Amino acid sequence: MKKTILVVEDELSIATLLKYNLEQAGYNVLIAHDGRDGLNTIVASNPDLVLLDLMLPSLDGMEICKEVRSLRINVPIIMLTARDDEFDKVLGLELGADDYVGKPFESKEVIARIKAILRRTETEQKESNILTYDNLTINTEKYELQLDGKKIDLSPKEMDLIT
Ligand code: CA
Secondary structure (H helix, E strand, O other), X not given: OOOEEEEEOOXXXXXXXXXXXXXXXXXXXXXXXXXXXXXXXXXXXXXXEEEEEOOOOOOOXXXXXXXXXXXXXXXXXXXXEEOXXXXXXXXXXXXXXXXXXXEOOOHHHHHHHHHHHHHHHHHHHHHHOEEEEOOEEEEOOOOEEEEOOEEEEOOHHHHHHHO
């Protein structure tokens, strides 16, 4: 299934270029051109990852990051920062950004970062679907139980009973 990337960027040329390159790389792309619109789109559309420009009209990237995390939305965020923005990298990461890319950037570089982060979050999600007790392993996503390494398939109802 295609992943959806939200690009929050007020500079039209950058937003357009990213959209083109991300679509070429096989992603669905949503664009928001200011901070308020960006935050609303994160809440409404639940994207798989957000590319978030730091300097934006109405709400800046830091404020969006803080707001998203206080709403307990776990979407990965990559900050886009111009060299002359006074971006405090430590603060950005503390506010809940997962990574940052300095402008000007190559789309290839951004896509590589996106892939790395999506791979990481996928692994984390898979691991959180697996419960282990002694010689028993339960995969709550696949409705599968393993006892001493032997697979036993369960119905969703049976899974509800034991988890
Ligand atoms: Ca900007």
